[in-house]
Amino acid sequence: MKKMIPLGLLWLGLIIAAPSLLAADISVKDGDSIQAAVNQASTGDVILVHPGTYKESVYVDKDGITIRGVVVEGEWPVMDGEGILNDAILYSGNDFTVEWLTITRYKGNAVMGQAGNNFVIRYNKVIDTGVYGIFPQFGKNGLIEYNVLSGIEDAAIYVGMCDNIDVRHNEVFDNVAGIEIENTRHALVENNYAHNNTAGLLVFITPGLPIKTTYDVILRNNFVVNNNTANFGAPGSIVSKVPAGIGIVVMAADDVIVEGNIISGNKTAGIVITDLAFITDISSDPDSEPNPDRMVFLDNLMFDNGADPVADVKALMLTQFSRRGPDILANLGSAQEPDNCIINRERYTSFGVKKWSECERKDTADIVSMMIPGGAPSEVVTTEGRTKLLYQGICAGCHAYNMRLIGPPTLTVKAIYRDDIQAVADYIAAPHKVRTDYPAMPPQGHLSPELRRDVAEYMLNVTK
């Protein structure tokens, strides 16, 4: 018995110790560098950024990193680009989380992702960051929630070329575009407050991008009000072509459900459904299908939209003998087709929905999230795997195992060096010509000494 207890304690100790072995908290205090902490961090680590002002751009090219602001009695950590720095946070790693930061005065974006899956961006305040606020691109499975963003000259939240994204509980105001879902599939935009932007919510296909579709998007239970701010988008940008006073724009996207939103006070129109003709003077893309297909408009509260529309819409009102601007404007080409549906259409001032059919479904209560249960699978490359990739990606190109390619076969190298790993590692760094009948090997001195040793050891032990 006496021996059993320490054994039990040992197991208990292992269980408790396991998370701390795998993950650590790294504190960053005012005057420190967040990037230095990222460089030091490993998968699973949480970087705790304490109140202070951090004037840097931070990039995260590792998996499983969390950057978490520590807010103490209302004192936030602030990342300040001073109008000089490009982006505040650039990430490409999977399983990245950023939360509780104030980000201001960057020229580019507050948070920009390039292909990181399973991201979480929440509880951030983003003020006057330039082009976009939050901009995940090429990511699969992401959550953007409880952020507040204002003063951004394009989209405050721009989900570009992603899949399986939830955008919930954010407030976006005083931007050109509030929340934009672009060339993205499976997105839920829910419970957001989009006010005083040029346009509130946008669901787009933008032509000319390598990923061509937007479909399966739900806009649900959002407040989309008073989006009448004059357009201050950069000349030439697509969003600069969006007229002021629009609550929601759906352009060329398919299978969009609009449900339970409060859409009011938008002076041009509550909702505009349109094809790609809406934006002019951009290069056409024959691979982008231009029509908005299969809109589903369920119950929404819409009033006081279209009070002072732009000239084009006024002209349209004349043709419709209407003195009221539209809650719903679906006048462009295919936007009027009966493959779209609507319920209770008599409650709205609408142009272009006459041919729309009656929706069969009445709500989307069955859909809780667009995210992937369990997350998108991400590649975990172990140290052993990295060395193997290095060997196969570089060394094996010239050194086949048992035949001559460009360099001598690996078997020959093994025979010469036997167990002398360091000698191989040194040779890799600074090769010298040994055989006159072989071309010179390119030096690999850019690999760290550890990597050279790892790969040399791999080469001397590989058995195929």
Next chain:
Amino acid sequence: MMRGLFGPLSLWLMTCVVSMPLVAASEWTLTDVCPAGFHQRDGGCYLQSFYSGYRSLQDSGVGGLKTGLPPLREGFSAQEIDLGRLLFFDPLLSADGDMACSSCHQPAKGFSDGLPGSVGRDGFVMHRSAPTLWNVGFLRELFWDARASSLEEQLEGPLFSSVEMANTPAQLLASLRQNANYPGLFQQAFGGAGEISLEQIYAALAAFQSSLISLSSRYDLYANGFHEVLTQPEIDGMNVFRSFVARCAECHTPPAFTNQQIAVIGTPEPEGMPLDIGVEAITGDESQRGGFKVPTLRNIELTAPYMHSGRFNTLREAVAFYTGGRGHAVPEGEHLSLHWHIWEPDLNDRELDLLVAFLKTLTDQSFMPVLPQKVPSGLKPVATQILTH
């Protein structure tokens, strides 16, 4: 005296002529080993890459650091690739026997030619620069104006253009069939009786070009987790590159460093030259006026001068174009539907230098094919000087 001088010379010449077929008979055997970076499977050669373990969103081959590649033309046999290698450098493929594919796609110059406009038959200077062939097997569309959708379709262009290699299908077939070595080589590559068809020629050339893989640059090591290989200025340059201020990575998207789209960016033509209307000439679509394919940036360090017009001699000039302001080089009175990513990023001199530093991390020629010192026609192979790494 004269007789005495000519005697040994003509004897030597005769020896050469007589001995050539003897040399050829033993010499012209195609390799059965796949090129560097490729592994043999089911009789075909398939790329083995750092990136093969990664996915890409919508299988598009674009994204970030650890993103899968676009689909590659692969599965050619080692012999097909090797035959293509010989054909590629053989001037027998041109009407006059003086140009090869390698005339405009020189290995020593990043498989480009170092010229703003390539030089064709009789010194004719063309108006666009030769694109690199590194990683060309990943591309879905070829030529600056994207007018070809396969390597086979592309290579018919220069082979049969009257101002380039100027050959005809009939003459090309005849010269290969009449050659002492090629029928046997085609037999090795394609089986049959070595009768040689145009399709076989195209397939072999496409096979070789698809084997020109450059994915082992220092950037690639960084992308795959070996962060210590890049210097801090290079990393800073990468961050400028992918920032949404410079926006380079929006079109030159990793891992191929092209998103394979058409973009209208408004780069200048050489002094005094009219605007090259690019894709508009192919599609008739005015909105594509001045549009060109987004080129890869891999091995960009080696392929000066830059842009479709070869207007910029250095990388520094090329990156500076983008910070010169939206449309600053569009001729007066012209209207181009410029890409929305072209704006005024206000990059400073240091950022431009950093961008150049980063672009140089994309250089990798470690899988350079063996450049033949002889080709089966007996003509002098073109542009096969040996490179030192």
